[in-house]
Amino acid sequence: MNNQKQKISTEPYKxxxxxxxxDMFVQNYIFDKMKDTVKKFGYVEYGASVLESADLYRAxxxxxxxxxxxxxxxxxxxxxxxMRPEMTPTxxxxxxxxRRELPxxxxxxxxxxxxxxxNPQRGRLREHWQLNxxxxxxxxxxAETEVISVAHELMKAFGFKDNDFEVRINSRKITDYIIRDExxxxxxxxxxxxxxxxxKAKLPxxxxxxxxxxxxxxxAQAFFTILNSKNFEEFVTAIPSVVDFCDCKxxxxxxxxxxxxxxxEIRELMASLExxxxxxxxxxxxxxxxxxxxxxxxxxxxxNNPANKRAVFGGGRYDDLLALFGNDKVPAVGFGTGDVIIRxxxxxxxTLPKYTNETKLYICLAEESAMGFAQETAQDLxxxxxxxxxxxxxxxxxxxxxxxxxxxxxxxxxxxxxxxxTGQLKVKNIVTGDEQTVADTELAKLLK
Amino acid sequence: MNNQKQKISTEPYKxxxxxxxxDMFVQNYIFDKMKDTVKKFGYVEYGASVLESADLYRAxxxxxxxxxxxxxxxxxxxxxxxMRPEMTPTxxxxxxxxRRELPxxxxxxxxxxxxxxxNPQRGRLREHWQLNxxxxxxxxxxAETEVISVAHELMKAFGFKDNDFEVRINSRKITDYIIRDExxxxxxxxxxxxxxxxxKAKLPxxxxxxxxxxxxxxxAQAFFTILNSKNFEEFVTAIPSVVDFCDCKxxxxxxxxxxxxxxxEIRELMASLExxxxxxxxxxxxxxxxxxxxxxxxxxxxxNNPANKRAVFGGGRYDDLLALFGNDKVPAVGFGTGDVIIRxxxxxxxTLPKYTNETKLYICLAEESAMGFAQETAQDLxxxxxxxxxxxxxxxxxxxxxxxxxxxxxxxxxxxxxxxxTGQLKVKNIVTGDEQTVADTELAKLLK
Numbered sequence: 001m002n003n004q005k006q007k008i009s010t011e012p013y014k015x016x017x018x019x020x021x022x023d024m025f026v027q028n029y030i031f032d033k034m035k036d037t038v039k040k041f042g043y044v045e046y047g048a049s050v051l052e053s054a055d056l057y058r059a060x061x062x063x064x065x066x067x068x069x070x071x072x073x074x075x076x077x078x079x080x081x082x083m084r085p086e087m088t089p090t091x092x093x094x095x096x097x098x099r100r101e102l103p104x105x106x107x108x109x110x111x112x113x114x115x116x117x118x119n120p121q122r123g124r125l126r127e128h129w130q131l132n133x134x135x136x137x138x139x140x141x142x143a144e145t146e147v148i149s150v151a152h153e154l155m156k157a158f159g160f161k162d163n164d165f166e167v168r169i170n171s172r173k174i175t176d177y178i179i180r181d182e183x184x185x186x187x188x189x190x191x192x193x194x195x196x197x198x199x200k201a202k203l204p205x206x207x208x209x210x211x212x213x214x215x216x217x218x219x220a221q222a223f224f225t226i227l228n229s230k231n232f233e234e235f236v237t238a239i240p241s242v243v244d245f246c247d248c249k250x251x252x253x254x255x256x257x258x259x260x261x262x263x264x265e266i267r268e269l270m271a272s273l274e275x276x277x278x279x280x281x282x283x284x285x286x287x288x289x290x291x292x293x294x295x296x297x298x299x300x301x302x303x304n305n306p307a308n309k310r311a312v313f314g315g316g317r318y319d320d321l322l323a324l325f326g327n328d329k330v331p332a333v334g335f336g337t338g339d340v341i342i343r344x345x346x347x348x349x350x351t352l353p354k355y356t357n358e359t360k361l362y363i364c365l366a367e368e369s370a371m372g373f374a375q376e377t378a379q380d381l382x383x384x385x386x387x388x389x390x391x392x393x394x395x396x397x398x399x400x401x402x403x404x405x406x407x408x409x410x411x412x413x414x415x416x417x418x419x420x421x422t423g424q425l426k427v428k429n430i431v432t433g434d435e436q437t438v439a440d441t442e443l444a445k446l447l448k
Numbered sequence: 449m450n451n452q453k454q455k456i457s458t459e460p461y462k463x464x465x466x467x468x469x470x471d472m473f474v475q476n477y478i479f480d481k482m483k484d485t486v487k488k489f490g491y492v493e494y495g496a497s498v499l500e501s502a503d504l505y506r507a508x509x510x511x512x513x514x515x516x517x518x519x520x521x522x523x524x525x526x527x528x529x530x531m532r533p534e535m536t537p538t539x540x541x542x543x544x545x546x547r548r549e550l551p552x553x554x555x556x557x558x559x560x561x562x563x564x565x566x567n568p569q570r571g572r573l574r575e576h577w578q579l580n581x582x583x584x585x586x587x588x589x590x591a592e593t594e595v596i597s598v599a600h601e602l603m604k605a606f607g608f609k610d611n612d613f614e615v616r617i618n619s620r621k622i623t624d625y626i627i628r629d630e631x632x633x634x635x636x637x638x639x640x641x642x643x644x645x646x647x648k649a650k651l652p653x654x655x656x657x658x659x660x661x662x663x664x665x666x667x668a669q670a671f672f673t674i675l676n677s678k679n680f681e682e683f684v685t686a687i688p689s690v691v692d693f694c695d696c697k698x699x700x701x702x703x704x705x706x707x708x709x710x711x712x713e714i715r716e717l718m719a720s721l722e723x724x725x726x727x728x729x730x731x732x733x734x735x736x737x738x739x740x741x742x743x744x745x746x747x748x749x750x751x752n753n754p755a756n757k758r759a760v761f762g763g764g765r766y767d768d769l770l771a772l773f774g775n776d777k778v779p780a781v782g783f784g785t786g787d788v789i790i791r792x793x794x795x796x797x798x799t800l801p802k803y804t805n806e807t808k809l810y811i812c813l814a815e816e817s818a819m820g821f822a823q824e825t826a827q828d829l830x831x832x833x834x835x836x837x838x839x840x841x842x843x844x845x846x847x848x849x850x851x852x853x854x855x856x857x858x859x860x861x862x863x864x865x866x867x868x869x870t871g872q873l874k875v876k877n878i879v880t881g882d883e884q885t886v887a888d889t890e891l892a893k894l895l896k
Binding site: 007008010011013014016018019023024027028039040046047049050052055056071073075077081094096098103108113115117126127137139140142143146149153272275276325372379385387388391392393395403406407409 | 455456457458459460461462464465466467468469471472473475476487488489490492493494495496497498499500501503504519521523524525527529541542544545546551552553555556561563565574575585586587588590591593594597601720723724725772773774805806807810819820823824826827830833834835836837838839840841842843850851854855857
């Protein structure tokens with residue numbers, strides 16, 4: 001119909017978000033809570049580029065992630081590059097690079113953006129930001145205790161209550177023992193069982209049981225008994241091959257030592273969390289976590305609300321990862337949580353903060369000749385640490401005030417010829433309607 | 449020689465940086481100064497993804513940027529995606545999307561990471577972070593005045609003095625007039641002259657003059673006279689076709705109106721900056737700035753130090769950019785500055801901050817049995833807002849103290865059986881060596 005050039009879309013790329021100031025406000029609120037909380041436990045911030053060599057992810061992540069979900073491409077120099085799908089490989093790379101200089105325990109955190117190629121849906125986007133909290137150099141269960149305490153503290157910082165969520169823990173060593181020793185499954189069947197447990201919540205009960213029977217045959221019933229145990233001690237009792245050794249007394253056969261130790265670790269972890277007042281902890285034998293690199297305790301924080309019913313935090317121990325870089329193994333425990341899920345949860349529980357503009361005063365200009373005076377007044381206030389904006393739009397005063405209100409700026413002052421002459425300024429709080437007239441030199445004191 | 453698997457490199461991808469805690473500290477210092485300063489002027493933060501549709505950059509950036517320097521690739525859905533090389537197109541897209549809802553003046557800032565495919569060298573990396581500060585909806589020179597004030601204030605916030613740098617301003621309208629009207633060049637020659645001016649500082653004087661002569665022939669001498677004028681008024685005098693009109697009195701011919709207005713704007717801008725105490729401003733007819741979208745005043749902040757001699761900030765007016773999205777034109781002025789150049793400058797001028805760990809107290813564990821007491825003490829302190837780390841390494845006390853010192857944590861306390869029994873804790877400042885013994889319940893007060 002006309003010669004107009006084709007318009008460019010104002011939409012962002014599929015599956016990623018624009019952060020308008022009110023969105024950025026929530027994002028910063030989330031990041032600030034994360035930072036303040038982890039710093040309380042002595043964690044220091046690190047960072048890295050979103051671009052990494054694709055090799056970094058081939059080594060140890062689940063294969064699916066590298067092949068189908070990673071954004072990767074060949075750069076102009078022929079290098080295969082990936083946009084990081086998770087932070088742990090980058091973290092391990094950095095720790096490995098300075099292994100000898102860094103005193104342990106190393107407590108590091110970061111809030112990187114991560115990319116996954118997937119079809120966007122509620123809570124699953126192509127880009128999200130993820131808090132990563134990791135401690136290196138601690139072999140004992142103190143590391144898990146601390147990291148779970150941090151996660152628990154963070155849930156409270158976001159306004160969630162103990163009965164809104166629960167901490168679910170499991171141990172890779174226990175899972176491995178059950179699969180390899182108790183049920184003597186080969187690698188393929190073991191892998192199938194793990195994947196099945198990971199999908200358990202999403203499958204109808206009958207379908208799940210059917211598939212277990214296909215793999216385990218007549219051992220399925222014993223497996224269901226283990227699976228249906230209501231708490232950790234009942235669970236232990238359901239594993240005939242270790243039940244006699246797991247009071248940690250007497251001689252333990254060599255091939256059961258690791259399992260017995262893993263059982264003791266779960267007990268110790270639950271007790272030490274309890275001692276710190278963290279009571280909403282359950283053992284959950286179905287917690288798997290996706291990544292292959294976990295070697296010990298794995299955990300999730302699970303939202304109890306029927307609207308979400310999903311893991312908010314996930315993490316665990318990964319003692320072997322640094323060996324990929326030719327270093328010795330270094331004990332490591334960490335967790336991650338994302339901005340999207342936290343934001344969804346705050347929406348569900350009504351704890352989202354109300355947008356506030358950090359600008360304190362909006363100067364409305366009644367006439368152009370007052371501009372110099374307005375600029376100097378603003379400059380003086382800024383020197384006193386007050387954030388001030390001036391309306392240069394040339395609109396009617398009423399519209400300027402409306403703009404301030406819409407922007408969420410609490411105080412306004414109108415400056416025109418009269419104010420320039422007398423230096424007397426009428427300051428109005430547009431939320432309460434309160435007005436006060438002061439000399440320009442007294443303005444900073446009033447606003448502080 | 450052995451069967452060890454091939455090691456993965458601990459190096460980051462070429463041309464991007466890892467931020468170890470001491471680097472992240474500087475990065476956060478730079479970002480915090482940026483945020484605090486721009487907020488004083490009423491700017492609010494926005495953000496977006498580093499991924500954008502490649503179309504966004506084809507439209508208006510310099511061609512070179514889209515074709516040779518942009519990281520772009522085809523995603524699995526067949527979309528051509530780019531990693532943003534600059535923020536302004538994203539910003540314009542977002543403003544265009546909410547043009548009708550947003551009250552003007554719109555004052556927005558962001559500190560995005562940007563990607564360019566180029567060979568890394570000092571000050572030029574493949575990824576850097578760039579503060580972007582933009583004001584929309586202001587036609588008059590107040591916008592330029594404000595934005596340059598913000599840049600100037602920021603330089604001061606980083607510890608630079610007025611004589612360390614200068615603000616260099618020019619006007620696209622003036623450049624266009626000289627090329628199109630004064631020298632009546634065709635588009636190709638005009639483009640050549642602009643590129644030549646952009647490269648002037650990097651070329652030997654003779655080579656530059658030779659190239660100008662090749663383009664301008666016998667008009668070259670008049671061009672050199674304009675170029676060599678020492679200040680703005682001398683510059684104006686060197687343009688015969690407007691010199692008679694630029695006192696802004698009397699009738700101005702239609703074809704000279706824009707040029708006369710542009711001259712008045714430069715004068716007004718310099719006067720209003722002067723009135724705000726910003727005196728280190730010069731007119732520089734060679735300032736071009738790379739992007740095609742500038743429509744009026746362009747400016748740079750230039751570091752005077754011979755070690756750098758380069759632009760630290762750059763920006764200008766770009767009134768037409770929103771029209772790309774099918775909107776009406778919206779007056780816009782903005783600038784950008786990068787973390788790499790700011791960090792280099794702080795190094796040059798010795799204003800880099802010294803690393804400090806935000807963790808206040810390091811608890812050294814003398815024996816494992818004291819762990820519970822140590823954890824509870826730490827928990828109490830954290831509730832009082834104090835950042836506390838516990839050493840779970842099991843190392844000798846001397847080594848634990850050394851670790852605290854190396855991490856930059858100022859206070860330590862050693863907790864063993866005796867401390868658990870008495871509740872009396874000896875707190876030591878490892879910087880000053882001062883020691884003080886207090887009850888565990890008094891610890892928070894002492895550390896605050």
